[in-house]
Amino acid sequence: MLSTTHLLTAVLAGSSVAHAAYSIASESDIKTSAKQLAADLMAYYHGDDYGGIPGILPGPPPNGDYYWWEGGALWGTMIDYWHLTGDTTYNNVTKEAMLFQVGPQDNYEPPNVTASLGNDDQGFWGMSAMLAAENNFENPPDDQPQWLALAQAVFNRQASPDRHDDTCGGGLRWQIPLSNNGYNYKNSIANGCFFNLGARLARYTKNETYAMWAEKTWNWVTSVGLMDADYNIYDGAHVEKNCTDINKAQFSYNNAVYLLGAAYMYNYTNGSDVWKQRTSDLLNATINVFFPNHIAYEVACEQGKTCTTDMLSFKGYLHRWMATATRVAPFIRGTVMDVLKTSTEAAVKQCTGGDTGRVCGFQWSSGVYDGTYGAGQQMNVLGAVSSLLIDNVAAPVSNDTGGTSVGNPNAGGNDDNINKPTSPPTTADKAGASILTILVLGCAVGTFGWMSLGA
Ligand SMILES: *[C@@H]1O[C@H](CO)[C@@H](O)[C@H](O)[C@H]1NC(C)=O
Ligand SMILES: *[C@@H]1O[C@H](CO)[C@@H](O)[C@H](O)[C@H]1NC(C)=O
Ligand SMILES: *[C@@H]1O[C@H](CO)[C@@H](O)[C@H](O)[C@H]1NC(C)=O
Ligand SMILES: *[C@@H]1O[C@H](CO)[C@@H](O)[C@H](O)[C@H]1NC(C)=O
Ligand SMILES: *[C@@H]1O[C@H](CO)[C@@H](O)[C@H](O)[C@H]1NC(C)=O
Ligand SMILES: *[C@@H]1O[C@H](CO)[C@@H](O)[C@H](O)[C@H]1NC(C)=O
Ligand SMILES: *[C@@H]1O[C@H](CO)[C@@H](O)[C@H](O)[C@H]1NC(C)=O
Ligand SMILES: *[C@@H]1O[C@H](CO)[C@@H](O)[C@H](O)[C@H]1NC(C)=O
Numbered sequence: 001m002l003s004t005t006h007l008l009t010a011v012l013a014g015s016s017v018a019h020a021a022y023s024i025a026s027e028s029d030i031k032t033s034a035k036q037l038a039a040d041l042m043a044y045y046h047g048d049d050y051g052g053i054p055g056i057l058p059g060p061p062p063n064g065d066y067y068w069w070e071g072g073a074l075w076g077t078m079i080d081y082w083h084l085t086g087d088t089t090y091n092n093v094t095k096e097a098m099l100f101q102v103g104p105q106d107n108y109e110p111p112n113v114t115a116s117l118g119n120d121d122q123g124f125w126g127m128s129a130m131l132a133a134e135n136n137f138e139n140p141p142d143d144q145p146q147w148l149a150l151a152q153a154v155f156n157r158q159a160s161p162d163r164h165d166d167t168c169g170g171g172l173r174w175q176i177p178l179s180n181n182g183y184n185y186k187n188s189i190a191n192g193c194f195f196n197l198g199a200r201l202a203r204y205t206k207n208e209t210y211a212m213w214a215e216k217t218w219n220w221v222t223s224v225g226l227m228d229a230d231y232n233i234y235d236g237a238h239v240e241k242n243c244t245d246i247n248k249a250q251f252s253y254n255n256a257v258y259l260l261g262a263a264y265m266y267n268y269t270n271g272s273d274v275w276k277q278r279t280s281d282l283l284n285a286t287i288n289v290f291f292p293n294h295i296a297y298e299v300a301c302e303q304g305k306t307c308t309t310d311m312l313s314f315k316g317y318l319h320r321w322m323a324t325a326t327r328v329a330p331f332i333r334g335t336v337m338d339v340l341k342t343s344t345e346a347a348v349k350q351c352t353g354g355d356t357g358r359v360c361g362f363q364w365s366s367g368v369y370d371g372t373y374g375a376g377q378q379m380n381v382l383g384a385v386s387s388l389l390i391d392n393v394a395a396p397v398s399n400d401t402g403g404t405s406v407g408n409p410n411a412g413g414n415d416d417n418i419n420k421p422t423s424p425p426t427t428a429d430k431a432g433a434s435i436l437t438i439l440v441l442g443c444a445v446g447t448f449g450w451m452s453l454g455a
Contacts, residue, residue, distance in 0.1 A: 021358030022348040024385060027392070031085050033348065034386045036358065038081050041378040042090060045074070047097060054100035057375050060116065065309045066375060068113045071101065072125035073313060077379050079128060080320055083135040084389040091138060098132065099144055101125065105413030106145040107153035109176075114418055116180065119158055119172045123193025126154025127257075130200050133405035134396035148204065148407035155201055156412030158194045159213055168243035170220045174236065177418050186243055187236025188226045191217050192257035199264035203328070204398045205407060211268055214261060218278075221258075231285035233258060249300045253314040255286040256321040263325035263332070279329050283322075287339055290318065294342035295365040296384075302363060312362055313376030316383030319343065323387035327395040337390075344384040351381055 022037070023029040047054040056071040058064025078094045081087065103110035108125040109117060129150035131137075140146060145153075157163070163172055172190045175182040198214035201207065224243045227233045233254040237243035259282050266275035290297060296315045301307035319340055326333040346364040353359035353369040360381040361370035397403040 020349050020352065021356075022351055022381075022385070024344055024348060024388060027389065030385055030388050031087075034081060034085050034382060034389075035087060037351075037360075037378060037382040037385060038078070038087070038090065040356075040358070040360075041074075041077075041375060041382050042093075044375040044378070045093075047071075047100075048093060055097040056101070067116070067121070067310065068101075069118075069121035069124045070310070070313060070375065071097065072108070072121070072128050073317065074375065074379060076124070076128035076131050077316060077320070077383055079131050079135055079137050080324075081382060081386050082137070084386040084393055095138060095140060098125075098128065098147075098150075099140055102145055102150060105153075105416070106150060107157050107412050108150065109157065109413075109418065114177055117176045117418075118174050118180075118182065119163070119176060119190035120174065120187070120193050122154055122157070122176070123190065123197065126151050126197050127193060127200075129154070130197060130204075133204065133403060134200065134398075136394075136397055136402065136404055139405060145411075146406045146408075148403075148405035149411045151197060151201060152407055152409060153411035153413070155194070155197050155210065155213075156410070158197075160412070162415065167239035168224055168237070171217070171224065171243075173239070184239045185236050186224075186226075186239060188221065188233050188254045189236075189251075189257065191221055191226070192233075192254055192261070195221070196257045196261035196264075199261040199268065200396075203264050203268040203396075204403060205409075206399070207409065211265065214265055218258075218262075227258070231282045232289065250289060251300055251311065251314060252286075252290045252296070252298055252318040255282065255290060256314075256318045259283060259286055260321040260325050263329035267328035276329075276331070279325070279332060283325075283332055283335065286318075286322070287335070291339050291343060293365060294339045295346040296343045296380075297365055298362075307362065309374065309376060311376075312372070312374055313379050315347075315362075315364070316376070316380035319380070319384040319387050323390040324396065326390060333391075340384065340387060344388055347381045347384045 022033040024033060044057055046052045046058060047056060056068055057066035057074060059066035060068060075094050075098050078090050082091055101110055102108060108122045129147045132147035133151060137147065158172060164170060168186050171186045172194055173183055174185040174187045174190050195214050195217040198210045198217065202211035202214060221227045225246055226236065232250060235247040235249045235251065237246045262275055262279040262282055266272065266279050269275050289299060296318055298307055298311055298314055301311050322336050323340060326336050343364065349367060350364055350369050351358050351360040353361055353371065353373060359373050360377045361372045362377050363370040
């Protein structure tokens, strides 16, 4: 917790006193800064405390600020932290956390989270498992599920016919169980995680089926207008309207997840013109929308200070995934790293909060600490700082370039944890679903985009 007294002192003493705690002037400064940022981030994690639950940040609300998916996002950040800096301090806790949350079918559908389980939530854990395989993160013991197989399990679950219906001409719904609020919404992040995973599995395994799904998903997202001709990516739309009621809020994690997937498709297709163009155009749009003055800015919520806990973590994925994209699509390297460096300079400059004088806020472009704090804010700056080392480390591996993770193309299990109708819905089910629809549609435009995030 922050001490108000200290904050007041800092304010009274004038901003000249609150000089930056972090330097990114050299490789060694970057590592020193990243190490402290990682320690401050991990202070939010209590999964290993007595009575704690391994894998998750305190939550979900009302028990704490963080939804289940953000744990998955945290471990991806820590796997990159290790890969980029070589610091193994958190490897054991990361491995334990990633394995604790797999659920009984080793597919990141633990029964006690299905009541709010979205394809995006599951996707974040799946992408972190994929990252572990690509970074050659230490493999789990043989009797435990393996990183690649976990990523394939998530992919297979999301590719299964019961998650793809004809409303809106295809695509994944946001929520997985029929009874969840948001089952009637098809959104960019759910489909983006699936696209990203498909592209990366294609490159890792050379199995064309994954690439076909990635292509199909990209085509659907563009055909329905969730991504427009100028590469703006919008939040989502409702199945009752055949996805014509597009919620136009734009969030940086959508651009990041599609950009990284497009870069992998570029690489998988041996540098095809189609994917080169898409990667380059999406990068241009991403910089235009989310990096005014080359500093990361969460355009839908930052100015009005309406970003939710979920949204307060997006800048970290943006930085990390843009950086990783340069390793599989080297032609974007110069453009990306110029922007990321400027943005990271702004990020560290505002980390002057709290008793320690090094707590990070969210409003990077303001130049001063904004008084907020949380795992998201810390994770963002850690992701930005550590990603500056991207040129120093190995590119993501694949099965034929040194990858050691053992896969299972048939991983994934079945629907046992999910309350899908096994027979045509009964009248009672229909009534329940339509009441939900009315409730959701009732508050749809404007606010629904917020609900579509994580949760
Ligand atoms: C990680 O766990 C292994 C095996 O339990 C142990 O040998 C090692 O010392 C641990 N490493 C750290 C950094 O805690
Ligand atoms: C979810 O289930 C796991 C495994 O049974 C348990 O350890 C954990 O405490 C549960 N989490 C919550 C939030 O109840
Ligand atoms: C629903 O949307 C899909 C995708 O945009 C389109 O192909 C289909 O024709 C639409 N259906 C109706 C009934 O409008
Ligand atoms: C390729 O992936 C598909 C989809 O998961 C799977 O059904 C198939 O068995 C895989 N092929 C090989 C050769 O592994
Ligand atoms: C990429 O090139 C390799 C080597 O020439 C080839 O085996 C592979 O099929 C190509 N991949 C695609 C998707 O065209
Ligand atoms: C694909 O990625 C590798 C790094 O793994 C890189 O060396 C190669 O140049 C990339 N291919 C293209 C076409 O850029
Ligand atoms: C980048 O985006 C801007 C704004 O949409 C557009 O005017 C410009 O032509 C784009 N540049 C490239 C190289 O695509
Ligand atoms: C991955 O590579 C190993 C050898 O390193 C090979 O035995 C295995 O068949 C490969 N797996 C796939 C899916 O190609």
